[in-house]
Amino acid sequence: MSAAMAKVSVLRYRPEQDEVPVWQDYQVPYSDDMSVLTALNYIKDELDGTLSLRWSCRQAICGSCGMMIGGKPSLACKTFLRDYPEGIRVEALAHFPIERDLVVVMDGFMDKLQKVKPYIIPKEARSLDEGEYLQTPAEMDLYAQFAGCINCGLCYAACPQVGLNPDFIGPGAIALLHRYNLDSRDGGSAERMALINSEVGVFNCTAVGYCSEVCPKMVDPANAVNVGKMNSARDYFFRFMRPAGEKGECR
Amino acid sequence: MSARKPYVRPMAGWWRRDPFFVEYMVHEGTAFFVWLYALELLAGVLCLAQGKAAWDAYRAFVASVPLLILNAAIFAMMLYHGYTWFKIMPRTLPPMKVGGKRVAGATITALGLGGALVASVLLFGIVWMLTSGGAQ
Ligand code: SF4
Ligand code: FES
Numbered sequence: 375m376s377a378a379m380a381k382v383s384v385l386r387y388r389p390e391q392d393e394v395p396v397w398q399d400y401q402v403p404y405s406d407d408m409s410v411l412t413a414l415n416y417i418k419d420e421l422d423g424t425l426s427l428r429w430s431c432r433q434a435i436c437g438s439c440g441m442m443i444g445g446k447p448s449l450a451c452k453t454f455l456r457d458y459p460e461g462i463r464v465e466a467l468a469h470f471p472i473e474r475d476l477v478v479v480m481d482g483f484m485d486k487l488q489k490v491k492p493y494i495i496p497k498e499a500r501s502l503d504e505g506e507y508l509q510t511p512a513e514m515d516l517y518a519q520f521a522g523c524i525n526c527g528l529c530y531a532a533c534p535q536v537g538l539n540p541d542f543i544g545p546g547a548i549a550l551l552h553r554y555n556l557d558s559r560d561g562g563s564a565e566r567m568a569l570i571n572s573e574v575g576v577f578n579c580t581a582v583g584y585c586s587e588v589c590p591k592m593v594d595p596a597n598a599v600n601v602g603k604m605n606s607a608r609d610y611f612f613r614f615m616r617p618a619g620e621k622g623e624c625r
Numbered sequence: 626m627s628a629r630k631p632y633v634r635p636m637a638g639w640w641r642r643d644p645f646f647v648e649y650m651v652h653e654g655t656a657f658f659v660w661l662y663a664l665e666l667l668a669g670v671l672c673l674a675q676g677k678a679a680w681d682a683y684r685a686f687v688a689s690v691p692l693l694i695l696n697a698a699i700f701a702m703m704l705y706h707g708y709t710w711f712k713i714m715p716r717t718l719p720p721m722k723v724g725g726k727r728v729a730g731a732t733i734t735a736l737g738l739g740g741a742l743v744a745s746v747l748l749f750g751i752v753w754m755l756t757s758g759g760a761q
Contacts, residue, residue, distance in 0.1 A: 389632070390630075394632070395634075472631060472632040472634070473629070473631055534640070580653075582646070584645050587645065594716065596717075597715075601718075
């Protein structure tokens with residue numbers, strides 16, 4: 375039994391020696407409870423120390439270990455060898471540039487996360503002695519799903535529009551934007567609208583819907599994007615009815 | 626000097642990469658048949674405007690076997706198009722709550738499909754009543 379082995383093929387890219395990525399096969403000892411992350415770390419520790427990958431929590435919470443497993447965007451720590459009896463193919467997350475092996479360039483993604491102003495912009499300023507902002511469980515329930523995002527980037531690897539237009543803000547960041555817009559303590563919706571409406575905004579989405587399919591946290595980013603389209607259309611048609619001169623707005 | 630040399634993978638043929646994308650292309654492709662049917666109806670309107678002879682010719686044309694086969698194909702494609710449309714409907718609507726509980730996506734899809742079925746039957750009934758009444 376101890377002799378059972380599993381094949382793991384990894385798309386390698388070492389910028390100092392490879393012009394293009396190349397596949398490399400490894401054999402790892404198989405067990406029923408072995409995750410892809412464990413297998414990759416076995417390779418790194420026992421077979422080939424040059425293999426590069428990102429990981430941290432080993433429990434689907436830090437969002438570092440996103441990669442293409444069998445062609446599908448997945449968390450390596452939440453995917454198991456036992457589900458791939460034919461062997462497994464592992465590749466860096468699609469639609470991100472490959473930095474090295476399974477490590478992708480996240481800079482563009484980080485930038486997008488910042489652009490959506492992912493923090494509460496208070497509706498009205500309050501002084502400290504007025505106390506904290508209160509929120510009912512029902513109010514929290516409105517956005518809780520979108521607050522579950524772990525920024526793993528799987529939804530970006532599932533979105534062909536992100537691949538075709540890397541500037542598209544993308545599902546995860548729009549889910550985060552939506553999370554703050556839905557927060558009863560937040561008053562920043564109007565400020566975030568310009569980005570939603572823009573060339574890099576929600577209308578890049580053609581409703582493929584794969585992002586919500588692969589999301590490990592049931593965030594349903596496609597819902598955030600498509601509700602964003604509705605809000606954007608409403609903003610376009612009804613902006614004439616609002617008083618002029620609101621900050622940052624043109625008519 | 627930086628040794629960084631990020632590699633960007635090509636997007637050519639992206640839709641063949643994943644069965645999910647293939648299905649997406651197929652259901653988007655069914656729109657082509659919707660377009661065909663629109664052309665067919667447009668031709669009918671133009672013939673109607675040209676008088677009785679053209680209209681009769683159009684009617685004979687749409688009753689011909691090739692057109693019946695084409696229309697059967699269009700009908701099948703429209704059914705599939707409609708089904709996929711309602712399947713993604715829950716993803717496009719704001720969350721709905723009934724009695725404090727979130728309505729499940731499958732329920733929204735089922736309601737949409739049911740609504741479309743009822744509307745189709747009603748429309749068919751009305752058209753049938755109008756045309757059979759007018760034939761007397
Ligand atoms: S929305 Fe889901 S798939 Fe996208 S980054 Fe957040 S947790 Fe990952
Ligand atoms: S290692 Fe943290 S999500 Fe996989």
